[in-house]
Amino acid sequence: AQSVTQLGSHVSVSEGALVLLRCNYSSSVPPYLFWYVQYPNQGLQLLLKYTTGATLVKGINGFEAEFKKSETSFHLTKPSAHMSDAAEYFCAVIRNSGNTPLVFGKGTRLSVIA
Amino acid sequence: GAVVSQHPSRVICKSGTSVKIECRSLDFQATTMFWYRQFPKQSLMLMATSNEGSKATYEQGVEKDKFLINHASLTLSTLTVTSAHPEDSSFYICSASEGSSYNEQFFGPGTRLTVL
Numbered sequence: 001a002q003s004v005t006q007l008g009s010h011v012s013v014s015e016g017a018l019v020l021l022r023c024n025y026s027s028s029v030p031p032y033l034f035w036y037v038q039y040p041n042q043g044l045q046l047l048l049k050y051t052t053g054a055t056l057v058k059g060i061n062g063f064e065a066e067f068k069k070s071e072t073s074f075h076l077t078k079p080s081a082h083m084s085d086a087a088e089y090f091c092a093v094i095r096n097s098g099n100t101p102l103v104f105g106k107g108t109r110l111s112v113i114a
Numbered sequence: 115g116a117v118v119s120q121h122p123s124r125v126i127c128k129s130g131t132s133v134k135i136e137c138r139s140l141d142f143q144a145t146t147m148f149w150y151r152q153f154p155k156q157s158l159m160l161m162a163t164s165n166e167g168s169k170a171t172y173e174q175g176v177e178k179d180k181f182l183i184n185h186a187s188l189t190l191s192t193l194t195v196t197s198a199h200p201e202d203s204s205f206y207i208c209s210a211s212e213g214s215s216y217n218e219q220f221f222g223p224g225t226r227l228t229v230l
Contacts, residue, residue, distance in 0.1 A: 104159075106156070
């Protein structure tokens with residue numbers, strides 16, 4: 001079964017510092033991978049996704065992620081953290097091929113320190 | 115981008131009553147809708163998959179008689195929590211996608227249910 005593991009339930013960075021949120025996946029089919037952000041009491045906003053093609057994926061708000069098959073990883077990065085980046089981040093993988101639900105990681109809470 | 119709405123955004127009800135939550139795709143036809151549940155400071159857990167015009171497929175451990183899902187049209191799915199109990203208090207989020215092959219899921223803003 002498909003699954004994702006997010007390393008670190010809480011990451012704290014200084015404003016302007018590099019953001020690195022880790023995600024490893026397990027999938028028996030070619031994975032479709034996603035990163036979502038959730039602000040308190042709100043729904044999910046898609047940051048970026050990998051389906052096929054280029055393994056370095058650029059998303060919104062300056063975030064990017066690289067699909068590394070050999071490492072089964074899809075880590076999320078941003079060169080310079082902003083206070084507004086403080087939120088909960090979820091990595092997800094599509095459960096099967098086709099139009100099927102997402103399997104989410106446990107989430108990583110990002111704090112940005114001024 | 116595609117927009118999914120949920121109504122209500124917040125609801126407080128008494129134990130034993132039923133609550134209906136609506137999920138609407140505003141600018142596309144959603145052949146499939148998914149209902150997730152999120153407890154505080156936890157991840158999203160899939161409750162059921164709903165395809166327009168057919169019965170919902172529930173995840174293991176989700177009571178289908180307690181969480182009634184109806185997907186009567188290509189733009190509307192409803193989740194009814196019947197005989198609500200305090201342990202049903204949670205954040206319920208729907209997502210919607212179109213087509214039968216992979217398409218991006220668009221998430222609603224969520225509904226906060228509190229059962230007293």
